[in-house]
Amino acid sequence: xxxxxxxxxxxxxxxxxxxxxxxxxxxxxxxxxxxxxxxxxxxxxxxxxxxxxxxxxxxxxxxxxxxxxxxxxxxxxxxxxxxxxxxxxxxxxxxxxxxxxxxxxxxxx
Numbered sequence: 001x002x003x004x005x006x007x008x009x010x011x012x013x014x015x016x017x018x019x020x021x022x023x024x025x026x027x028x029x030x031x032x033x034x035x036x037x038x039x040x041x042x043x044x045x046x047x048x049x050x051x052x053x054x055x056x057x058x059x060x061x062x063x064x065x066x067x068x069x070x071x072x073x074x075x076x077x078x079x080x081x082x083x084x085x086x087x088x089x090x091x092x093x094x095x096x097x098x099x100x101x102x103x104x105x106x107x108x109x
Contacts, residue, residue: 035098038062038077044101045094049081056089057082064098076104
């Protein structure tokens with residue numbers, strides 16, 4: 001049985017550490033660039049609206065578009081929800097971050 005020298009252990013240790021660091025960078029780069037699907041985001045927005053009452057209709061653009069407000073830049077999806085409030089059809093439009101799914105803006109039309 002061959003014994004392993006300290007130089008070989010050092011090379012192995014450095015290789016393991018470098019592989020781990022490279023994996024972390026790759027994961028963080030990949031996870032930042034991956035967008036959520038428009039359908040998944042619409043489902044979550046509808047779920048939140050349903051807490052306040054029934055929905056009559058909904059839509060979302062399937063293509064993400066660049067969006068900028070002051071120093072904040074990201075890609076977003078635009079969408080809308082309609083429902084009856086006090087026997088009147090009310091429409092809302094929203095802007096959602098395509099990467100995180102978080103609501104950026106919502107307004108009544």
